[in-house]
Amino acid sequence: MLTLATRSSYRTVLDAAFLRGGDPGATAIVYLSATAEPIVITRAAFQRQVRRYAAAMTAQGVRARDLIVIAHTQNLECMVAFWGALLIDAVPSMFPTLTEKLDPQIYMNGITALVAREGVRAVFTTDDFAPLLRPLVTCAVYGTSDVPTDLFDDTPIAAPDPDAIAFLQHSSGTTGLQKGVALSHRAVLNHLAGYGDAIAITPDDVIVSWLPLYHDMGLIAGFMMPLIQGIPLVLMSPFEWVRAPAMLLRAIDAYRATLCWLPNFAYNHCARRIRERDLDGLSIASMRLFVNTSENVSDASHQLFYDRFAAIGCTRAMLSTSYGMAENVFAVSQTRAGELPRVETIDRDALEHERRAVVVAADHPRAVVRTACGTAIAGTQMRVIDRDTGALLGDRQVGEYVITSDCLLTEYYRRPDLNPIDADGWYRTGDIGYLADGCVYVSGRVKDLIINGGKNIFPGDIEAIVNEVEGVYPGRVVAFGVDDVREGTELVAVVAEVRAMQDAETLHRINADIRRIVSTRAGVTASYVQLVDDRWLIKTSSGKIARSANRDKWLRERAEAGAS
């Protein structure tokens, strides 16, 4: 396995277990579906499929260092295509899947913008999308049936430079302006060695995942790690899991899974929406770790999950936490295997006004609970700096996290205007929090980013979309995130100024139009839509909408309305 001790014997990700030999009959991937029998793929079978796909790509003119975009629904083909590109030293990137909410035209525009900006050589997609996309882009587009499957599986494995870019990860923003995080072979391998050490990975581990492969957590923990390390991956579609969350627990039971990565909302989703009858006869006692990462970690969500599933084998020691970002491949910090995340109660006022984490009693009037995301993984160092002056801050002082590591991104692809890493090798994360005894307590973000169900949403994007709704005063819209204990995530709220004294039917139409357009254009749900009269919104002295002041006002009015 790839560990800190064996790291030097790995050059590139093409030293992955399924390409290196070993037991050809060992399970590489089990693909589960709600409506069909599981598909089990051995290492040898996966290697054959990857080599054939690589041969097809070569026949289609794809060459080393070409950028390839894979825009599929989550399926086996997209996994084979990703590795097929790696095999011939092309640079693959998984594009987000089209959801049933999102307008296909918006989706297509996103791919078109990406192709133009990053010089994409070819897009591999579904037969449905290929003819629609072809006239819009300047590069080649191949649907499933354009890829021959009868070529020889003897494509040689390339030998890239370890410092060459292996693949790109695109952030999950709602507009076409995402940055492509370029990761080298060296960075990916360093990360897997350091992260494997933190979670004490063994050859007996089995990973189960429903995560989308275009997201860093899904791509690294739920795809690259098991294939490189040579441990089985049990994968299902995120869309099927969302509708039937019991699938995850059934998969753990059936395949004796040991590791699973989940964003915080998934703990609430499983605990609240799996029906009792679906737990009959199931056991999840095989699990070593559920890893909570990619949105704010809540101890309440862990408690909810534990209370619901202790009867089928969940223990507190299984509930671990991590903090990460694509720019560091995936994880930055992680609780060590078998170690409970630290939880502390601190004074909200001191946190917000004095930027210090002061521990108080649980019944303190301004008590807030913070759950730590472990300590930095091997090869990664973290510091907290003052956002304005850049001065280094001490333990329990709140500022912006900066990181340096042996697995940082090489660059934002084709964005020479952006210099993510400073001259001393530090990357500014944009996340706010503090360190205490090396433990990472994240408390917010520099920008007004909303993280809803693990997806990053920029409020400005939502506001621009709502501005187009007929009846809304252009420029008089604010969007913000609202923490929701029940869902275990941030929900999106929209407040829009409209002309006063309108009839109920018109207001209903505007309200429904806002919800529909946010859903189809941004692919997220506006959970709260409030129409307000002219001059409700607070503006700054320069005339801009003050997002946090309006959020506070909205929360205050809701609390008062609820109390009356």
Next chain:
Amino acid sequence: MTESELRAALRDYITRELIRDAAYPLRDDEGIVSGGLIDSFALAELGVFVEKTFNIYIPDPDLTVATMDRLDQITARVLRDLPK
């Protein structure tokens, strides 16, 4: 329980708990998921509510946008299995 009582109970639950706006004037034929009023996560929650409240089990494959997008559809689906 009559159809109108059932419809009222479902409407109340959907607007209050899932849309989070009890005053939202939900029409019978309005797309709840396709119109962006709730996300598909909430369909799983609707399944739990229907089972707890009416003792009717709707299997996972039936909890889809195609089958449970409008109050009309949801009411008809629950009514189908309600004891007469």
